[in-house]
Amino acid sequence: MKKVLMGNHAASWGAKLSRVRMIAAYPITPQTHIVEELSEMCSDGRLDAKFLKVESEHSAMASVIASETTGVRSFTASSSNGLALMHEMLHWAAGARLPIVMVNVNRALAPGWNIWADQGDSLAQRDTGWIQIYVEDNQEVLDSVIQGYRIAEQVNLPVMVCYDAFFLSHTYEPVDIPDQESVDSWLPSFEPDNFLDPENPKAYYGLVMPDNYMEMRYRLQQAHEAAKRVVSEVGNSFGNHFGRPYDLVETIHCDDAETVLITSSSATSPARLVVDKLRDAGRKIGLLKMRVFRPFPTEIVQEILGNKKTAIVIDRNCSWGKGGIFADEIKGAINNLSNRPMVYSFIAGLGGRGITPDLIEDIVKQVENSESPATSSEWIGLKPFN
């Protein structure tokens, strides 16, 4: 069934079709329509789940940690300062190897109070151990939530599906909503080997001494390494079943490209237009969409960028005191290649400023006219300062 849906409701539908049994959420801004729609689905009987309204985002994450520990498929959603408040519990969810799926609407952190698109909120949670998927359109929002549970439950890692505020969250566009039966035949029910069960008492979350902690953490890292293969397999299987394949990254015209433009989230859409236009004008340019940020697809990035002349990374985020985060990670991934491109790093669109085709074309032109990259990320579209 195709419907005109906003990104937030695409996320709600993804959770509903995944038959989540428990939803915990704090309902005030920066929360979005996602949980509002889910609460209605729960109250009118369309979704057989417990909706738990909690007093903070920290408690929302603590609640889904508890429900997942009892073997119940759980969901929550947040944004910006709300996600920041969850930080401590995010580590717990990943360390406890709980396959929670959360949606984060990428909204700028305050101050200044903003709530518009900016990836700084979820990228600041980079090292919490969550899988992070950055999606481009509303169809991918819905599809990624469903895939999220299948990935999470295979590797026992939590998954964060991230998408841009307003450009996706509040934007209506056509979305194909799969039938429940079709999703049921693809996504198995959640039946973990271990869960908190009064009939079969076990102790959870005890003290781990130095003689075991490091091994426990090594297995967390191993799970992320395994997740690279699982994300690809699940995306491929999803494609076979629903007709829409996904992977860690997507490449457009990269094979014979000399220059590769690298984007994530909704900025990928206008970049597609620019790359098509420049290709038509005879330029050897390609596009690399970074869909999964954790685990970082190092091997694939090396394969795509090895022997290229130039890489141009556009970041809607900034690690203060360093620069664009995707650019930095790309540089790290290709550093040991003997033949590697120069990496140009640009910061654009912070706090909801538009990333337009014209702006992306200007960036490409600026790179073509320069000898070598600046040592730090260049900020694009700044107004003049007095």
Add this chain to the structure above:
Amino acid sequence: MIEIRLHGRGGQGAVIASKILAVAMFNEGKYVQAFPKFGVERRGAPVEAFLRQDNKKILIRSDIDKPDHVLVLDHTLIDVVNITTGLTKNGWILINTDLKPTDFDSLGSFRVACVNASHIAADLHLGSRNAPIVNTAICGSFAKCSGLVELASVCDAIKEEVPVKADENAEAATIAFKSTIV
């Protein structure tokens, strides 16, 4: 691609108007994209919403700066906001007003259409007489002046998307369609 900008005041339903038109166009086989420009979310404050339609997937994800057409849900906004900014020459400006198109000649070389959406909505008890909800009437009127969407599709979209007084809202669109002055 056709790009449309809606100007309204918080509470008039500009955002829902953009969605109704998007659904109507989508049901006619177009690809659509509708979204609000959010600012300070207060009743009465100037708000904008955007609508794109195309025959293929829409890949632009930023505000509409150069609209082909403009819908003005409250004519007092003309004194407050520059509603013609970036507007394509000969594009339609549809205004909710009790005046007629020639009264807006000073706006420039655009096509002006007028409809008394406030009156139509108030008569059908959509919102209150002082603050009528004019979005569905505007949608019907836009079908008339632009020809970009059928009135029947607009009425179907209203019944799909408007949770209360669906029949009255569809009637508002129909009356507005018939009474639009171009």
